[in-house]
Amino acid sequence: MVLSDLHFGLEANSSFQNEDTIKKFKQEIEKEIENRNVELEEIILLGDVFDFWRATPDKAIAASKPFFKSISEFNTDIVFVVGNHDHHLVIMDHEAKFMNNLERTGETQKTIFSSQLELNNFLDNICPVKSVKIKYPYHIKKIDGKCFVFQHGHHLDFFQTLMPSMMTSLSSFLETIFSKLTGKKSVENVYYPRQEKFETIMSHTYENLYQSAFVGEYVKLENGFWTIPKTMGTLWGNVCKTLRYTPVSRQYESILKFVRKYYENNNVSCFVYGDTHKAGGYFGDGTLLAVNSGCWIDEPNKDAWRKA
Numbered sequence: 379m380v381l382s383d384l385h386f387g388l389e390a391n392s393s394f395q396n397e398d399t400i401k402k403f404k405q406e407i408e409k410e411i412e413n414r415n416v417e418l419e420e421i422i423l424l425g426d427v428f429d430f431w432r433a434t435p436d437k438a439i440a441a442s443k444p445f446f447k448s449i450s451e452f453n454t455d456i457v458f459v460v461g462n463h464d465h466h467l468v469i470m471d472h473e474a475k476f477m478n479n480l481e482r483t484g485e486t487q488k489t490i491f492s493s494q495l496e497l498n499n500f501l502d503n504i505c506p507v508k509s510v511k512i513k514y515p516y517h518i519k520k521i522d523g524k525c526f527v528f529q530h531g532h533h534l535d536f537f538q539t540l541m542p543s544m545m546t547s548l549s550s551f552l553e554t555i556f557s558k559l560t561g562k563k564s565v566e567n568v569y570y571p572r573q574e575k576f577e578t579i580m581s582h583t584y585e586n587l588y589q590s591a592f593v594g595e596y597v598k599l600e601n602g603f604w605t606i607p608k609t610m611g612t613l614w615g616n617v618c619k620t621l622r623y624t625p626v627s628r629q630y631e632s633i634l635k636f637v638r639k640y641y642e643n644n645n646v647s648c649f650v651y652g653d654t655h656k657a658g659g660y661f662g663d664g665t666l667l668a669v670n671s672g673c674w675i676d677e678p679n680k681d682a683w684r685k686a
């Protein structure tokens with residue numbers, strides 16, 4: 379079972395902040411499991427579970443308590459793949475590793491982003507039955523011999539939106555010059571061999587947004603900022619393009635490019651993501667199935683999982 383984009387802490391109500399909804403949801407899932415005569419093997423929370431861009435961590439985590447209590451009662455493994463709105467967890471993990479190493483050895487060591495987060499216990503008190511395994515940026519799983527990749531989806535921005543793609547080109551350009559001038563290997567090759575490169579480019583933006591949640595007025599300003607494309611139209615809209623509500627079929631080309639670039643050796647059959655808040659599936663060229671898990675906040679344009 380895959381659930382993404384719950385956005386706990388966001389003022390627009392997350393469906394799972396209401397205990398009745400959680401109860402109904404749980405009953406429906408249990409019925410579904412019985413009808414299909416299957417077992418619930420794993421619950422995958424596919425990012426943006428907490429909205430640390432709009433709410434402080436105390437508020438966001440408090441809002442998630444009834445949900446975590448409820449899913450822990452399924453007594454199945456829970457994996458949480460971090461998204462862009464809860465990306466601060468990645469930074470926390472990164473800094474904790476640096477500090478632990480400093481405390482243990484007295485050495486200051488350049489830490490690199492790694493996919494295995496060590497913050498694994500931070501939800502134990504609110505998700506008591508099963509501890510939540512936290513991963514970033516992906517979770518890979520073999521199901522019936524086929525390879526499934528689960529990833530929140532903001533990394534697709536590299537291939538789709540103007541700012542990240544411009545910044546990537548600029549950074550590659552600078553790295554080439556750097557290695558030509560110094561004869562040293564580029565930073566990319568040494569520290570950021572794969573998707574971790576994305577972190578160097580996007581982390582400061584995500585961290586700014588995280589910090590902005592502590593300043594109420596700034597959040598209002600930022601919300602206003604996102605309404606500009608609607609009122610002022612095309613130019614600004616293209617610069618700050620958001621992929622919200624983009625259907626899977628329109629993202630399929632980027633998904634293919636992305637999977638071929640980063641998972642070329644995995645023979646991926648299915649790519650599951652969230653991020654755009656638009657549930658759906660698309661089989662495109664027949665080699666890769668792309669599935670979006672939609673979202674769980676009350677938005678006029680959302681497609682709930684029932685429709686998917």
Ligand SMILES: [Mn+2]
Pocket residue numbers: 425426461462463530532652653654
């Ligand atoms: Mn997202």
